[in-house]
Amino acid sequence: MTGRLDGKVAMITGAGSGIGRAAAELFAAEGAAVAVLDLDGSAAEETVGKIEAEGGTALALAANVALAADVESAVARAARDLGRLDVLYNNAGVNSAGSVADATENDWDRCFAVNAKGTFLCSRAAVPYLEQGEGGAIVNQGSVAGLVAVPNFAAYCAAKGAVVALTRSMAIDLAGRRIRVNAICPGTIFTPLMEPMLRARGDGDLDAGLAKTVVKYPIGRLGTPAEIAHVALFLASDDASFLTGSIVTADGGMTAQ
Ligand SMILES: NC(=O)c1ccc[n+]([C@@H]2O[C@H](COP(=O)([O-])OP(=O)(O)OC[C@H]3O[C@@H](n4cnc5c(N)ncnc54)[C@H](O)[C@@H]3O)[C@@H](O)[C@H]2O)c1
Secondary structure (H helix, E strand, O other), rough: OOOOOOEEEEEOOOOOEEEEEEHHHHHHHHOOEEEEEEOOOOHHHHHHHHHOOOOOOOEEEEEEOOHHHHHHHHHHHHHHHOOOOOOEEOOOOOOOOEOOOOHHHHHHHHHHHHHHHHHHHHHHHHHHHHHOOOEEEEEEEHHHHHHOOOOOOOHHHHHHHHHHHHHHHHHHHHHHHHHEEEEEEEEOOOOOHHHHEEEHOOOOOOHEEEEHHHHOOOOOOOOOOHHHHHHHHHHHHHHOOOOOOOEEOOOHHHOOO
């Protein structure tokens, strides 16, 4: 590892699983102290255990990104216990299946509460810390679903579209406060979030669902959590010092077609 986040403190939401966990482990290996936030406190503790086993520094925080009080106390605790805050990776997210004809009001509200409002609340709480010193970086987790339509994912597509628009808005509003804001739009990554969807796509057969999905990817396979974590590392690090307001697709060519 190259120490690209040496001396920095990063908070990653939804870091108890999937992409967030991979990013927490990578950021720690690159020298950051990592605040590992998740709704599932024991999953956050597990990620912290993995980082500490490799000699890294991490702090577990059980919090719901959709609740302002939870978020504000988690961000304040991260900055206090780890000494500062330089990077926020708004990764926590949920999806829900259903077209606009059959999605429930609850599907819509949950998708927006976690994906869109959670990004707003965490960013708002973090700005006073991120703007200190040399400035900071926010990485938002979008999705290809925020750029092109994914069939029968109406609420998720709309919420990720909101994350993409919010990223551009935050980038111009926070540039003068020395905070860069960029988004990643991953294609399908095999994580616990996607497994039920892939299984449903194969009428209960995971391999059939995977086969139906892979054909949409020119690169011929799905992505891995580590591949998205590396994009987040770039955007969070000083290597991306001239990037703000960028929407970076990491999708094996899916949206290039
Ligand atoms: N997996 C994919 O194919 C894919 C593709 C594009 C975008 N994404 C996005 O990447 C992000 C991570 O997805 P993943 O596949 O790693 O999912 P995952 O389900 O493996 O992990 C998501 C984590 O977020 C946590 N979480 C959920 N709601 C929360 C809340 N309200 N507050 C705090 N934590 C909460 C969960 O407990 C879980 O640990 C999400 O924003 C997702 O929409 C995933």
